[in-house]
Amino acid sequence: MPHARVLEGRNVLLTGASAGLGLHFANTLAQAGAKLALGARRVERLDALSAELRKGGAQVEPVALDVTDAKSVVAAIDKAETALGPLDVLVNNAGVASPKWIVDTTEADYDMIMDTNAKGAWLVAQEVGRRMIARKKGGQIVNIASMGGLIPSRHLGAYGMSKAAAIHMTKAMALEWARHGINVNAICPGYVSTEMNGEFFASDEGKKFVATFLRRRLMDPKDLDGPLLMLASAASRALTGSVIACDDAQGFTLY
Ligand SMILES: NC(=O)c1ccc[n+]([C@@H]2O[C@H](COP(=O)([O-])OP(=O)(O)OC[C@H]3O[C@@H](n4cnc5c(N)ncnc54)[C@H](OP(=O)(O)O)[C@@H]3O)[C@@H](O)[C@H]2O)c1
Structure with a gap:
């Protein structure tokens, strides 16, 4: 079913648009009428x-972006705003994982995960928020966190820490920016097969893991469209600092 055009005319920056969930979100946001920087x-x-x-x-405007690099973040947002006009919405989706037992996680693994998922998400949201505050027109920031930030999962120790940071960042920004009309919320998806984890979920071990979920299935990226469009649109006027677990009941069995 096509999405209602709830984002008609709104300028949206979506990070991590080159693969996985971001690629799907780009289609969803475009269908909903958004003008997009990817x-x-x-x-x-x-x-x-x-x-x-x-x-x-x-x-649609493609923008080169490395979220771990503050200069790249500013240049990408400049390019997005030059092409589209002031940003109304940020979908802060870029992320990485490197699943390992904690004892096997190297300092380089840790840095890569935290630099992207915690610091990178911070740099992008901070710069977009600064500009929204200066323009005094408010806006919406949707952080794509993870169930891994709410519930510890095997092999995802450092990843879960980075997503817990993104969840806390969501609440801290919601608190400081409420008076500027900026809503900051997070979605915590359950497992969806993407480049990040597709190989694992195609393996026997992955299939056994999915068989432990209450619904015996992975999520479809489309399952995230409802919360995404709600949080990116005017429907979320009074929703800020919320953390929406959208996980198809996976969280009940994740331990
Ligand atoms: N798939 C799941 O089961 C799942 C579950 C919960 C949460 N999530 C979260 O959902 C988000 C998307 O994940 P995904 O599953 O779609 O992963 P994916 O298929 O691996 O895609 C990750 C995206 O992030 C981008 N990215 C990574 N590092 C970046 C950097 N330094 N600068 C800019 N962009 C960067 C990648 O683009 P480039 O490599 O081209 O830069 C790519 O577009 C992530 O935040 C992830 O943690 C995923």
């Missing part, structure tokens, strides 16, 4: 996705 490091993928979305009538 950020990631693999720009050739963003170019291809932008060309596809433009065929459907969307206004």
Whole structure:
């Protein structure tokens, strides 16, 4: 079913748009009428996705973005705003995982995960928030956290810490920016097969893991569209600092 155009005319920056959930969200947001800036490091993928979305009538701007680099973050947001106009919405989705037992996690693994999922998410939200505050027109920030930030999961110690940081950041920004009309919320997805984890879920071990879920299935990226569009649109006027677990009941059995 096509999405109602609840984001008609709104300028949205989506990070991590070159793969997985971000690629799906780009389609969802475009269908809902958003004008889109798509950020990631693999720009050739963003170019291809932008060309596809433009065929459907969307206004889309690909922007090179490395969320771990503050200069890249500012340059990407500058480029997005030059192309589209002031940002109304940020979907802070870029993220990485490197599943390992805690004892096997190296300092380099830890830095990569925290630099991307915690510091990177912070840098992007901070810069977008600064500009929203200066313009005095409010806005919406949707952070894509994870059930791993709420519940400890095997092999995801450092990842879970980074997502717990993103969840706390969501609440801290919601608190400080409420008076500026900026709503900051988080979605905690359950497992969806993407580049991040597809190999594992295709393996026998992965299939056994999924068989322990109450619904015996992975989520579909479409399952996240409802919370995403609600939090990115005017429907969330009084929702801020919320952390929405959207996990198809996986969390009950994750330990
Ligand atoms: N899949 C799941 O089961 C699941 C569950 C819960 C939460 N999540 C969260 O959902 C988000 C998307 O994950 P996914 O499953 O779609 O993963 P994915 O398929 O691996 O895609 C990750 C995206 O993040 C981008 N990215 C990574 N590092 C970046 C950096 N330094 N700068 C800019 N962009 C960067 C990648 O683009 P480039 O490599 O081109 O830069 C890519 O577009 C992540 O935050 C993840 O933690 C996923």
